[in-house]
Amino acid sequence: xxxxxxxxxxxxxxxxxxxxxxxxxxxxxxxxxxxxxxxxxxxxxxxxxxxxxxxxxxxxxxxxxxxxxxxxxxxxxxxxxxxxxxxxxxxxxxxxxxxxxxxxxxxxxxxxxxxx
Amino acid sequence: xxxxxxxxxxxxxxxxxxxxxxxxxxxxxxxxxxxxxxxxxxxxxxxxxxxxxxxxxxxxxxxxxxxxxxxxxxxxxxxxxxxxxxxxxxxxxxxxxxxxxxxxxx
Numbered sequence: 001x002x003x004x005x006x007x008x009x010x011x012x013x014x015x016x017x018x019x020x021x022x023x024x025x026x027x028x029x030x031x032x033x034x035x036x037x038x039x040x041x042x043x044x045x046x047x048x049x050x051x052x053x054x055x056x057x058x059x060x061x062x063x064x065x066x067x068x069x070x071x072x073x074x075x076x077x078x079x080x081x082x083x084x085x086x087x088x089x090x091x092x093x094x095x096x097x098x099x100x101x102x103x104x105x106x107x108x109x110x111x112x113x114x115x116x
Numbered sequence: 117x118x119x120x121x122x123x124x125x126x127x128x129x130x131x132x133x134x135x136x137x138x139x140x141x142x143x144x145x146x147x148x149x150x151x152x153x154x155x156x157x158x159x160x161x162x163x164x165x166x167x168x169x170x171x172x173x174x175x176x177x178x179x180x181x182x183x184x185x186x187x188x189x190x191x192x193x194x195x196x197x198x199x200x201x202x203x204x205x206x207x208x209x210x211x212x213x214x215x216x217x218x219x220x221x222x
Contacts, residue, residue, distance in 0.1 A: 035212075037160075044217040045152070045160065045203050052210070061211040062117070095159055102150035102207060104171060106159035 002027040004096050004107035011113045017084040020110045022096030024077040034079040035103065036070065038092040048081065048094070086114045118142050118206055122215025129194050129220060137189045137218045139204035144184050148208035151180055151189045154201045163202075164189065194220070 003025040012018050022034065035050030049060035049070055058070040069082045079096060091114045097103040119142040129135050139149065147167040152160035162171045164180035167187055177192040191198055199222060204215040 037214075044201075045154075045205075045214045047205070047212045047214060050212070059210045097160075099162070101169070101171060102162055102165040102205065103152070103160070104162040104165070106161075109159055 002105050004098070004105055006094075006096060006107040006110045009111040009113070011115065012086050013116055014087055014114055016086050016114075017082060018086060018112055019080055019082040020094050020096075020112070022079045022081075022107050024079070027077075028074075029072055029077040029079060030074050032098045034070070034072065034096055034098050036068075036081045037095045037097055037103075039095070039109075040089070040092040043092075046092075083112075086112075088114050090114050117211050118145060118209055118213055120204055120206055120213050120215040122204055122218055124218060125216060126219040126221065128222065130222065131194055131196055133194045135191045135194055135198075135220060137202055137204075137220075139182075139187045139189075139215045141185045141187070141206055141208075145206045145208035147183050148206055149180075149182070149187050150205050150207065151178075152203045152205065153198075154203065160203065191220075 005023045007021040010018050033051045033053040036048040038046050052059050060068050067084050071080045093109040093111050095109050096107040099105045121140045123138050149167045151164040154160040163174050163178050168180045179190050181188045202218045
């Protein structure tokens with residue numbers, strides 16, 4: 001059974017950076033295309049970015065370009081999402097998601113709180 | 117970017133009701149649409165992919181239809197556990213985009 005296990009909650013000050021991890025259990029990261037989705041408190045789901053299986057390149061939503069970097073450590077079957085220059089409106093739950101049929105596998109979510 | 121307009125934003129219904137949620141894409145996305153259910157404090161759960169294929173383990177009362185720009189999620193007979201939020205997602209073109217969500221409440 002494939003599982004995605006994310007790192008724990010973080011509290012950051014405005015302007016700081018955060019790096020969230022997502023470990024794949026029960027499968028191999030190289031066989032999956034990992035994406036990240038966030039959800040601000042009381043709001044809807046927002047696609048942050050993901051890896052295009054055609055060329056393995058990371059693609060980001062325009063609003064995050066320049067502030068988000070997605071990487072993978074295939075030896076550890078772990079994906080990472082790093083966000084810099086954090087603002088209060090980046091406070092959200094961040095999910096990693098992947099699968100063979102759209103997003104049929106999700107991590108449990110990581111709460112990132114940005115507050116001075 | 118492709119805009120996904122989901123409606124209604126919320127609806128009130130009763131157990132046993134038939135419920136339909138709509139997602140409209142700003143351009144043709146073929147069948148590249150999936151539907152998710154989310155309950156408070158939980159990760160979303162895939163219900164439907166490729167517009168109309170029900171994910172394994174999902175009750176048969178959930179169905180999806182549509183193609184091109186207009187898509188529908190139907191719950192044929194609402195059950196107590198179906199009260200939740202629902203989202204569509206287009207994965208036809210980058211950036212992938214979600215609908216704004218529909219809250220199904222009593």
